[in-house]
Amino acid sequence: MTQASSGSTPYWYGDDDEEARGLLDAVRDLRRADEAMRLRASREMDMNVSDLRALRFVIECERGRTPVTPRMLTAHLEISTAATTKLVDRLCRSGHLERRPHPSDRRSVVVVATRGAHHEVRQRLGGMHARMLDIARSVPDSARPAVRDFLRAMSHELAREHDDPAAVVAVDQVPAGRDPTARTAPLD
Numbered sequence: 001m002t003q004a005s006s007g008s009t010p011y012w013y014g015d016d017d018e019e020a021r022g023l024l025d026a027v028r029d030l031r032r033a034d035e036a037m038r039l040r041a042s043r044e045m046d047m048n049v050s051d052l053r054a055l056r057f058v059i060e061c062e063r064g065r066t067p068v069t070p071r072m073l074t075a076h077l078e079i080s081t082a083a084t085t086k087l088v089d090r091l092c093r094s095g096h097l098e099r100r101p102h103p104s105d106r107r108s109v110v111v112v113a114t115r116g117a118h119h120e121v122r123q124r125l126g127g128m129h130a131r132m133l134d135i136a137r138s139v140p141d142s143a144r145p146a147v148r149d150f151l152r153a154m155s156h157e158l159a160r161e162h163d164d165p166a167a168v169v170a171v172d173q174v175p176a177g178r179d180p181t182a183r184t185a186p187l188d
Helices: 018-044 047-064 070-077 083-091 115-136 144-157 164-173
Strands: 097-101 110-112
Touching: 018 047, 018 115, 047 070, 047 083, 047 097, 047 110, 070 083, 070 110, 083 097, 083 110, 110 115, 144 164
Parallel strands: none
Antiparallel strands: 097 110
Protein backbone atom coordinates (compact mmCIF):
# COMPACT_ATOMS: atom_id res chain seq x y z
CA MET A 1 0.00 0.00 0.00
CA THR A 2 1.39 3.39 -0.90
CA GLN A 3 1.62 6.18 1.58
CA ALA A 4 -0.78 8.36 -0.37
CA SER A 5 -3.47 5.71 -0.11
CA SER A 6 -2.70 4.71 3.49
CA GLY A 7 -3.89 7.98 4.99
CA SER A 8 -0.86 8.09 7.28
CA THR A 9 1.05 11.29 7.94
CA PRO A 10 4.12 11.51 5.70
CA TYR A 11 7.32 10.94 7.66
CA TRP A 12 9.97 12.10 5.20
CA TYR A 13 8.07 14.61 3.11
CA GLY A 14 5.76 17.53 3.78
CA ASP A 15 2.07 17.51 3.00
CA ASP A 16 2.33 20.11 0.26
CA ASP A 17 2.74 17.91 -2.84
CA GLU A 18 0.77 14.68 -2.77
CA GLU A 19 1.45 13.95 -6.47
CA ALA A 20 5.23 14.17 -5.98
CA ARG A 21 4.97 11.90 -2.92
CA GLY A 22 2.93 9.51 -5.06
CA LEU A 23 5.82 9.36 -7.55
CA LEU A 24 8.28 8.58 -4.75
CA ASP A 25 5.92 5.90 -3.41
CA ALA A 26 5.81 4.38 -6.90
CA VAL A 27 9.62 4.36 -7.06
CA ARG A 28 9.78 2.56 -3.70
CA ASP A 29 7.16 0.06 -4.88
CA LEU A 30 9.21 -0.56 -8.04
CA ARG A 31 12.41 -1.07 -6.04
CA ARG A 32 10.69 -3.55 -3.70
CA ALA A 33 9.15 -5.45 -6.61
CA ASP A 34 12.49 -5.54 -8.44
CA GLU A 35 14.24 -6.90 -5.36
CA ALA A 36 11.54 -9.55 -4.89
CA MET A 37 11.77 -10.52 -8.58
CA ARG A 38 15.55 -10.94 -8.30
CA LEU A 39 15.15 -13.14 -5.23
CA ARG A 40 12.54 -15.30 -7.01
CA ALA A 41 14.68 -15.59 -10.14
CA SER A 42 17.77 -16.56 -8.17
CA ARG A 43 15.81 -19.20 -6.24
CA GLU A 44 14.30 -20.59 -9.45
CA MET A 45 17.77 -20.79 -11.00
CA ASP A 46 19.21 -22.33 -7.81
CA MET A 47 21.75 -19.58 -7.24
CA ASN A 48 22.17 -16.65 -4.90
CA VAL A 49 21.43 -13.06 -5.89
CA SER A 50 25.12 -12.20 -6.39
CA ASP A 51 25.49 -15.16 -8.74
CA LEU A 52 22.49 -13.96 -10.75
CA ARG A 53 23.84 -10.39 -10.84
CA ALA A 54 27.18 -11.73 -12.08
CA LEU A 55 25.55 -13.86 -14.76
CA ARG A 56 23.38 -10.98 -15.97
CA PHE A 57 26.45 -8.69 -16.05
CA VAL A 58 28.42 -11.21 -18.13
CA ILE A 59 25.53 -11.61 -20.57
CA GLU A 60 25.06 -7.85 -20.83
CA CYS A 61 28.77 -7.36 -21.56
CA GLU A 62 28.72 -10.16 -24.12
CA ARG A 63 25.91 -8.36 -25.94
CA GLY A 64 28.20 -5.31 -26.10
CA ARG A 65 31.13 -7.50 -27.14
CA THR A 66 33.09 -6.61 -24.01
CA PRO A 67 35.12 -9.47 -22.54
CA VAL A 68 34.55 -9.84 -18.79
CA THR A 69 37.48 -10.48 -16.51
CA PRO A 70 37.17 -11.58 -12.91
CA ARG A 71 38.47 -8.13 -11.94
CA MET A 72 35.52 -6.53 -13.74
CA LEU A 73 33.14 -8.80 -11.82
CA THR A 74 34.82 -7.81 -8.55
CA ALA A 75 34.28 -4.13 -9.35
CA HIS A 76 30.72 -4.60 -10.61
CA LEU A 77 29.60 -6.68 -7.64
CA GLU A 78 31.68 -4.70 -5.14
CA ILE A 79 33.01 -7.86 -3.53
CA SER A 80 36.51 -9.08 -2.71
CA THR A 81 38.71 -10.92 -5.18
CA ALA A 82 38.44 -14.03 -3.01
CA ALA A 83 34.64 -13.84 -3.12
CA THR A 84 34.81 -13.35 -6.88
CA THR A 85 36.96 -16.46 -7.26
CA LYS A 86 34.45 -18.50 -5.25
CA LEU A 87 31.54 -17.05 -7.25
CA VAL A 88 33.17 -17.83 -10.61
CA ASP A 89 34.12 -21.33 -9.42
CA ARG A 90 30.53 -21.92 -8.32
CA LEU A 91 29.05 -20.69 -11.62
CA CYS A 92 31.55 -22.74 -13.61
CA ARG A 93 30.64 -25.87 -11.62
CA SER A 94 26.93 -25.22 -12.16
CA GLY A 95 27.49 -24.90 -15.91
CA HIS A 96 26.55 -21.20 -16.14
CA LEU A 97 30.01 -19.76 -16.85
CA GLU A 98 33.24 -20.90 -18.47
CA ARG A 99 36.74 -19.52 -18.08
CA ARG A 100 38.52 -18.84 -21.36
CA PRO A 101 41.81 -17.22 -22.33
CA HIS A 102 41.53 -13.47 -22.72
CA PRO A 103 41.34 -12.61 -26.44
CA SER A 104 44.10 -9.97 -26.26
CA ASP A 105 45.95 -10.54 -22.96
CA ARG A 106 47.55 -13.98 -22.61
CA ARG A 107 48.09 -13.48 -18.88
CA SER A 108 44.40 -12.99 -18.17
CA VAL A 109 41.21 -15.00 -18.44
CA VAL A 110 37.66 -14.00 -19.23
CA VAL A 111 34.42 -15.53 -18.11
CA VAL A 112 31.66 -16.23 -20.61
CA ALA A 113 28.11 -17.42 -20.18
CA THR A 114 27.40 -20.89 -21.52
CA ARG A 115 24.66 -21.62 -24.05
CA GLY A 116 22.73 -23.29 -21.26
CA ALA A 117 22.97 -20.14 -19.13
CA HIS A 118 21.72 -17.99 -22.00
CA HIS A 119 18.82 -20.39 -22.53
CA GLU A 120 17.94 -20.48 -18.83
CA VAL A 121 18.02 -16.68 -18.47
CA ARG A 122 15.81 -16.27 -21.56
CA GLN A 123 13.42 -18.94 -20.30
CA ARG A 124 13.17 -17.51 -16.77
CA LEU A 125 13.24 -13.78 -17.53
CA GLY A 126 12.23 -13.40 -21.19
CA GLY A 127 8.48 -13.25 -20.60
CA MET A 128 8.82 -10.70 -17.83
CA HIS A 129 11.12 -8.52 -19.94
CA ALA A 130 8.62 -8.67 -22.83
CA ARG A 131 5.82 -7.56 -20.49
CA MET A 132 8.00 -4.76 -19.13
CA LEU A 133 8.67 -3.58 -22.69
CA ASP A 134 4.91 -3.59 -23.36
CA ILE A 135 4.38 -1.43 -20.27
CA ALA A 136 7.11 0.97 -21.43
CA ARG A 137 5.50 1.14 -24.88
CA SER A 138 2.19 2.08 -23.25
CA VAL A 139 3.71 5.34 -21.95
CA PRO A 140 2.67 8.10 -24.36
CA ASP A 141 5.51 9.21 -26.64
CA SER A 142 5.27 12.77 -25.35
CA ALA A 143 5.73 11.63 -21.72
CA ARG A 144 8.65 9.25 -22.31
CA PRO A 145 11.45 11.85 -22.09
CA ALA A 146 10.08 13.15 -18.76
CA VAL A 147 9.69 9.64 -17.35
CA ARG A 148 13.17 8.66 -18.55
CA ASP A 149 14.75 11.82 -17.12
CA PHE A 150 12.93 11.36 -13.80
CA LEU A 151 14.08 7.75 -13.45
CA ARG A 152 17.67 8.60 -14.41
CA ALA A 153 17.76 11.49 -11.94
CA MET A 154 16.43 9.19 -9.20
CA SER A 155 19.02 6.54 -10.13
CA HIS A 156 21.76 9.15 -9.98
CA GLU A 157 20.60 10.36 -6.57
CA LEU A 158 20.36 6.82 -5.16
CA ALA A 159 23.86 6.03 -6.45
CA ARG A 160 25.44 9.11 -4.85
CA GLU A 161 27.56 8.85 -1.75
CA HIS A 162 25.54 9.81 1.30
CA ASP A 163 26.13 13.49 2.04
CA ASP A 164 23.28 14.49 4.35
CA PRO A 165 24.65 14.83 7.91
CA ALA A 166 21.12 15.22 9.33
CA ALA A 167 20.10 11.85 7.92
CA VAL A 168 23.22 10.22 9.35
CA VAL A 169 22.34 11.59 12.80
CA ALA A 170 18.78 10.31 12.42
CA VAL A 171 20.02 6.81 11.53
CA ASP A 172 22.50 6.92 14.42
CA GLN A 173 19.59 7.57 16.78
CA VAL A 174 17.74 4.37 15.85
CA PRO A 175 17.35 2.23 19.00
CA ALA A 176 20.02 -0.44 19.52
CA GLY A 177 19.21 -3.75 17.88
CA ARG A 178 16.84 -2.16 15.35
CA ASP A 179 17.69 -2.21 11.64
CA PRO A 180 17.58 1.43 10.45
CA THR A 181 16.72 0.27 6.93
CA ALA A 182 13.88 -2.00 8.01
CA ARG A 183 10.53 -1.13 6.50
CA THR A 184 7.90 0.10 8.89
CA ALA A 185 4.59 1.53 7.74
CA PRO A 186 4.92 5.09 9.16
CA LEU A 187 8.43 5.59 7.76
CA ASP A 188 7.62 4.76 4.17
